[in-house]
Amino acid sequence: MKKAIIYSFLVVLAACTTNKKIQKAQKEINKTVAAKPAPIPVAKPVVVAIKSRYLLKDSASVRIYMELDIENLKKDQVAQQLNDYFRFNWLLQPDYGVRERIGSGRIEITDQNILLKEDKILLDFEIPRPKNLAKGLLLTEVFQLEDSKKSNNDLVIDFNGNRLNDRFGVYVGGQSIPVFRNYINKNDSFQLKSVLSHPRDLFLIRYKNDFSAAQSPMATSIRPSIASLTIEETVKVQTNTFIKLSQEGLYQVVEDTNSTSNGFGFLLVDDRYPRLTRPENLVKPLIYMTTSQELRAINDNPNSKQALDKFFLAITSGNQMVSKKIIKNYYHRIEESNRLFTSYKEGWKTDKGMVYTVLGPPNKVQRSRDREVWVYSQNQNFSEIIFTFNRKPNQFMENYYELVRYPEYQAYWFPFVEAWRTGNVVD
Template structure:
């Protein structure tokens, strides 16, 4: 499984059946199916990942918006018929994550009514799911299968038919209102909509915060967390749903039906380059995960961040410019990917998941349950296997806020990985 597959695998709650898991008999069948697909003009199309969200239609049904990321060899664009002709989509409803009792199931035809092509590699599937009798909440397990093979991709999603939260009924859409945005950030001056499936027009309160949130602390820091800070609201204004919007200032925006609501819709409005980081003052901050205290103080206290950052990397690489360039490229590619994948109410690189991803890279597999994710890293040079456990925590801005369970026992794994960064030994 390649690096991109792994990245999307753990973000999007996917379980992949790799070729190594197939029996010889199934491998032969897989080869026959691939040959048949090639003969019919369908080149190999690989599903890299799935991300899904629901919106309530009424108390008896929800609409599912599922984004599917694909690839073909040599970066060849994926045609609409390559996707719809090669895969099927089915789902099963369960009472919760621990139960295997089937409450309902369905097959989703992949056709002009259900599938929109977003780009050369991205598609969105929209379909409705009805509520099982006497079950206001369920877990949906969706399965996209490759026709004629045993390859499949799974995606789980908790559904709430009673829609107690604003985010159960409204979501961010791109400006046409057709494509739901499966992310918690936009860029300054982007145009978007906040809408429900019925295109309801209603006012929402918007609170803007300019707070610069702290980055994640060390995986070995087991000190009790400090009490949550009270954030000062910079601006309050109102908007209407189903109306084109744009935000002209960076910051954290929080949208609610009432200013006293405990939950709402959080949105990070970032500079035009985000998730890339290009400003020297920004680029100095993520290196704190691999730096000593004095180095961090020098980087944050400098009046010339570009010159100080250049000197920092060259010093680590003992003046080896080529090694410095290669390590810088790998490091900031991971920072950008962390921003893309894990931005919640703060930039992705600052989150616990972002920190682990930047230093350790993508995990080899992920184990998920209702309120927990476990990232599993298989054998490396200095350890046999290591798990990082992330627990879901309540957060008023986003639903997917996870915190790392910290242990001092991570030291013999973490420090060698940091040293590998500091010596230019990390490769993609």
């Protein structure tokens, strides 16, 4: 009996000792697990924006160029990541709303047809040129494999090549892809080239560039989009040769100086554009957030910097912190408007640039061949706002849009302007 009691005691003691060892070991494991940092999730590449344009190559094909803004790409593995995460497809149909398929295919991504430039992916590929089709709509789809998300881009193609920029593009520096913007910085040298680089003479016409800013969305009086133009200079140039211009302003590339309707235009701007940095240039965009009396006082002051300081301190009751916040956010919107909407005039002066500056990017954009609709979603401060822009081609570009104006916009517009003046807009 005594032996049994001693044996039981030893068993219990051994169990307690073993349990303590297990608990101690578990604590060590827990310490190790706690000390080991959790793995940082890897951000997947995601498409932010797409731009596209084309050049007719020959009677059989069209060269398509795309500029893609894709976040979280490793710069040394661009082609590999694009193939790992995305599929690129194209579809050609006669027009918006017409589902007839004229052609389709997959866009192959290789090191030979992509280029990384200023954090943008430049991609080019070719599609067959259909017979007996004057115009077509090219729909490009970027399909994200992981979550099946699609990013789409639409591009109307004139297969007859009626305009000069259907056949010739502006190539800055030694780039192999034409620019997607309508401005060239003053220090840039550029070439005018076709896909097959056929040499020929063209003409550059420089116009006096002093266009007005967009009228408010409530101004329903008709005003011509382009007033009479004054030609200041005409220069003959040759394609495939580098050109460098010294005079800022509006230029038009034409085949014949007696027929300018089918040419295309661009602005030659200072090297800091799309940013505005000179005080005399910073004054002008204030038209969208000032009264006529305030704007007159600013323009009457010969010292632009002083005029700016006085205005911003006046609307913020001398609060320098709020003034700096307004200045930073407002001129960032102006810069983005220049980047996105520059046409024959600075981007902030266009109808789209004005709406973008005051209200910011729309929540949704709906496009058709001749119309673009911007939708700003309803929130606690206002109901859904819709701006309609109609395409209005001119001698400088095919895709220029003008806003359809209504007096009813006043109910929405002035509260947004007041939000800017009180520093309540977050960019």
